[in-house]
Amino acid sequence: MQLQLEELIVKAKQEIGQCSNLSELANLKAQYVGKKSELNNLFGKLKDIPAEERPAFGQAVNRARNKLEELIDGRETELRNSIWNQTKQGLDLTMPGTAYPRGGLHPLTKVMREIEDVFIGMGFAIAEGFDIEDEFHNFDALNTPKDHPSRNLADTFYLKDGNLLRTQTSTVQVRTMEKYPPPIRIISPGRCYRNDKPDASHSPVFHQVEGLVVDEGVTMADMKDTLHRFAKSIFGNDVQVRLRPHFFPFTEPSVEMDMSCSVCGGKGCRVCKQSGWLELCGAGMVDPNVFDILKIDSERYTGYAFGFGIDRITMMKYNIPDLRILYDNDLRVLRQFS
Numbered sequence: 090m091q092l093q094l095e096e097l098i099v100k101a102k103q104e105i106g107q108c109s110n111l112s113e114l115a116n117l118k119a120q121y122v123g124k125k126s127e128l129n130n131l132f133g134k135l136k137d138i139p140a141e142e143r144p145a146f147g148q149a150v151n152r153a154r155n156k157l158e159e160l161i162d163g164r165e166t167e168l169r170n171s172i173w174n175q176t177k178q179g180l181d182l183t184m185p186g187t188a189y190p191r192g193g194l195h196p197l198t199k200v201m202r203e204i205e206d207v208f209i210g211m212g213f214a215i216a217e218g219f220d221i222e223d224e225f226h227n228f229d230a231l232n233t234p235k236d237h238p239s240r241n242l243a244d245t246f247y248l249k250d251g252n253l254l255r256t257q258t259s260t261v262q263v264r265t266m267e268k269y270p271p272p273i274r275i276i277s278p279g280r281c282y283r284n285d286k287p288d289a290s291h292s293p294v295f296h297q298v299e300g301l302v303v304d305e306g307v308t309m310a311d312m313k314d315t316l317h318r319f320a321k322s323i324f325g326n327d328v329q330v331r332l333r334p335h336f337f338p339f340t341e342p343s344v345e346m347d348m349s350c351s352v353c354g355g356k357g358c359r360v361c362k363q364s365g366w367l368e369l370c371g372a373g374m375v376d377p378n379v380f381d382i383l384k385i386d387s388e389r390y391t392g393y394a395f396g397f398g399i400d401r402i403t404m405m406k407y408n409i410p411d412l413r414i415l416y417d418n419d420l421r422v423l424r425q426f427s
């Protein structure tokens with residue numbers, strides 16, 4: 090019996106010593122000291138042994154078990170140490186991690202957010218509309234006659250169901266006045282669509298910000314001051330503005346506002362075609378007809394609206410010579426803004 094145990098230990102010692110990974114070792118552990126192990130089998134034979142030999146036999150089995158467990162634990166420590174040593178080599182915990190390339194905001198998004206901040210600072214709220222609109226919100230409610238050239242297929246993208254892609258964010262002016270009574274003070278930034286052939290200053294998709302203020306006693310002076318403050322916030326305190334008479338169906342009187350050229354400061358250069366001025370936006374006092382269509386009391390309330398192209402402002406701000414650069418999404422260009 091003693092011999093049997095000694096043989097078992099010799100065999101185990103050899104196998105455990107050769108075992109090269111922890112899962113193999115777990116199998117060996119089950120095999121040698123687990124519930125169904127040979128050792129446990131021997132314990133089961135205790136009752137067949139003459140009573141006076143039993144204590145010695147029990148002790149021998151226990152000694153063998155201790156020896157086997159010692160061998161297994163020792164090998165486990167060796168294996169764990171060698172795993173640790175292998176990973177430790179070539180693993181320098183003080184090394185900086187892999188840097189992932191970070192994206193940045195598109196210049197249009199940057200300028201859009203900057204513009205929003207300026208107007209939020211002046212007490213405006215941001216309103217949103219829909220890219221797909223109906224003729225009522227894009228034209229009729231904006232006092233645009235049925236035969237107005239901008240309604241033309243050559244200018245406006247119509248959908249099969251009779252709806253259209255909005256040609257201006259002025260649609261949000263209408264939606265806001267439908268929904269909320271005065272006082273109103275909103276801007277609505279968003280995409281617009283016109284059937285234009287792409288060139289250096291035209292794109293079938295572009296971005297506008299519409300502004301609308303309606304309250305008692307609102308005057309054109311308020312409008313000019315607000316727009317001047319806006320121009321100064323974006324282009325610097327020295328910027329001058331001027332109003333020129335213009336026409337829009339939904340404002341009366343209507344103006345276009347110019348600002349002193351951001352490139353030459355008003356002295357005259359190629360960008361401003363030597364005039365010293367750059368067109369900034371369209372604006373005007375809300376036409377009482379629009380108030381009447383939207384059931385706002387035009388005797389009590391006055392208001393102004395303005396609209397400008399974010400693309401144009403982005404080009405002026407960053408000296409971008411061609412509008413298409415903003416839509417090509419060439420990473421070499423975009424990286425300069427991130």
Ligand code: PHE
Nearest residue numbers: 257259337371372394395396
């Ligand atoms: N919606 C006009 C355009 O697209 C701009 C504008 C807005 C003019 C509001 C006056 C008032 O040209």
